[in-house]
Amino acid sequence: MCEDCGCLESEKKIIVNKSVTQVNDLLAHQIYHNLQDKKVICINLMGAPGSGKTTFIEGLISYIPTKELVVIQGDLESDIDKIRLKKLGVNTYQINTHSGCHLNAEMINKALLNINFEGKKYLIIENVGNLVCPAGVQIGQHMDIVVSSTAEGYDKPKKYPIIYLNAKLIIISKYDIKDAVDFDEEKFLFDIKNINSKAKIVKTTSKDKESFKEAAFFFKHQREHIIENKHSH
């Protein structure tokens, strides 16, 4: 028996030293640059189930022409959200993960092969509804945004800080019912500031189309910034 590691001398040891997470991250890196070259900004839209992610996209198209937008929808099952968006003229591709709790770079890469980006400026990836698992998973996005509804309560940032940490934009959705659900806006904003002082905060109400204007213009501006900074990543 070998005195160093205890192996039997007839055994063979192969040094692999391969990062499992790196496979995903390398592919995500390629997707990032691929979309940047196409002048398409890629937005990773995250939030709890029912927070209002699809509604957010529906609101955006009052200010972003549908011919400039493509959406990748991520859900465990069904194409409910794809049908919803297609009815409004949004080019939408559905990914069903079946048991997967978040999207990964391989899934996005496969989806991109089926998308025609001619005339497109915005790709919104609506991630699987989940405040835990999608956080920090690279899928080729240029920015992360989180939809956090008043109905979920003010304490989500404190309980699930990772997903809020890198978000460039945080949408407080269902703002019109904030009093009915006792949403403590002051506490929410205070906790967000402690986790991520740089995030832009926008309040939206699905019935008020104008409440989506600020987010749409933010994306327009961010897209220009991403395309100009082709060499920084």
Added chain:
Amino acid sequence: MHEIGITKEIIRILEEECIKNNIIPKKIKLELGGITNYKEEPIRYYYDILSKGHSVLNNSQLEIINVKGKVNCKDCNKVTTIEDPYFVHCKNCKSFNVKIIEGKDLKVLEIISK
């Protein structure tokens, strides 16, 4: 459920390496970083299920080496360890403006053959 995807990826790497080196694995050494968001027990659970009856990986065992997360703070310049993977911040000055220097990987280190 969260670890099923990453365990499938581990298996894909092992299949590739075992076929390339023409070996049947007995033991596999993995390094599990503390900031990866993956836990040891579910990886073992899914590995047991997915390797059972596998033409190459059947009866192989995982040895998982846990590596604590370490960050270098850009504000106070100190290197501190991470206790909670969901709270990646400087233990010294509580800043979130940190660079992860250790523990953000899940790696296949070695394969020991039969």
